[in-house]
């Protein structure tokens with residue numbers, strides 16, 4: 001186990017941060033003590049640091065399973081470039097189908113070499129690894145892979161992992177966005193289910209699982225699906241995002257009026273420099289809304305799963321740079337979008353679950369400053385979503401695949417809870433969200449920052465404190481720790 005000073009020194013030396021955010025230190029310390037860790041931290045809380053720092057402080061290579069290539073690329077860039085000016089860049093890499101054969105082979109070769117060196121250090125090649133002395137240098141400390149790649153038929157990767165494991169250099173297996181493991185989660189991904197086999201494939205390698213959205217039922221499912229140990233440290237943060245202002249407005253009847261409502265919101269209620277996201281249900285709808293906004297003089301672009309990786313990257317880059325103000329997106333624009341200064345998130349169509357809503361609206365205000373989250377609600381949209389759920393059991397177009405029986409019932413029940421949130425007139429929006437994640441005792445957390453607690457109030461830019469002079473309040477990455485999200489954390493042993 002590392003001493004207090006070691007962990008703080010490494011945080012400053014590697015990431016340039018002078019303090020931890022809530023929950024980070026507990027997760028890192030438990031992991032460094034060799035325990036499995038399940039961390040539930042709200043969007044933007046800094047989950048990547050939990051595995052990044054732990055990886056740097058552990059001998060060997062940490063494998064990070066992440067659901068999307070775009071997310072993986074983003075995380076690698078953040079780890080390597082984000083720390084470049086502080087420590088020269090944490091060595092991270094990824095394996096994907098988009099890399100050339102030669103690049104994949106070079107990376108696997110490097111890992112093989114490290115594992116061989118580890119075996120040579122031990123008399124007779126008996127695995128002993130880290131405990132037997134300083135680990136040999138390995139060019140890669142964090143290796144990102146998709147679940148399909150890790151559990152699929154990649155013989156090269158499998159051989160490397162076995163060798164690293166035998167040499168005691170498989171430091172940890174991290175399952176990012178681990179709610180994808182669960183059928184009861186809102187983003188179930190069949191390949192995540194197979195990750196449970198990693199425990200028997202690599203006995204002794206600790207597991208760290210991270211998510212921003214998991215109900216108590218999903219937490220139990222994650223623990224058993226990943227075969228996490230009985231003494232797993234469960235680090236649960238306060239999910240409250242005090243800087244987000246929640247509001248539900250009736251969506252005007254008729255397409256033209258609904259589109260005008262979004263345009264008004266983006267132009268009249270926001271500053272011309274504010275960037276934001278408008279979520280829609282379908283690709284066609286994103287195109288329609290983006291075109292309308294553009295005709296209304298707003299620089300907007302659409303983003304959905306039907307676009308090429310290059311098109312998606314371009315939109316994301318332009319938006320993060322401020323050249324595009326509004327991204328009109330399906331839920332494909334969600335996990336891993338890490339732009340600190342998003343001032344508004346509008347749901348043109350209701351999310352299909354409260355987890356989805358929490359995660360999508362949670363893209364706003366990651367710099368800790370006030371941000372507006374508006375849901376435009378119409379019963380017709382509920383009907384559309386219900387139809388998609390029914391289609392999903394038959395594998396219809398635009399529907400979630402692979403849903404059947406109890407999972408479809410679960411989807412219906414989640415939609416009903418979302419509908420209840422939208423139609424609720426007397427329950428604080430914030431409390432409904434927090435209680436959904438099992439965080440009771442949230443009364444008083446809102447302080448008039450939702451439309452139920454402050455009836456008739458509009459949480460526009462005019463009601464927010466003035467912008468600081470520097471456009472990006474995150475700064476160089478060498479900032480102090482800030483209190484994004486709640487102040488408290490709980491560790492359940």
Ligand SMILES: Nc1ncnc2c1ncn2[C@@H]1O[C@H](COP(=O)(O)OP(=O)(O)OP(=O)(O)O)[C@@H](O)[C@H]1O
Pocket residue numbers: 017018019020021024041042043044045046047048049211212335336337338477479480481482
């Ligand atoms: N201790 C800290 N002090 C200051 N900034 C931090 C700290 N930890 C993380 N950050 C910054 O916070 C931002 C968000 O971190 P990160 O992307 O890991 O969040 P996340 O929890 O993975 O969010 P999401 O679930 O939405 O993807 C990053 O830019 C990161 O550099």
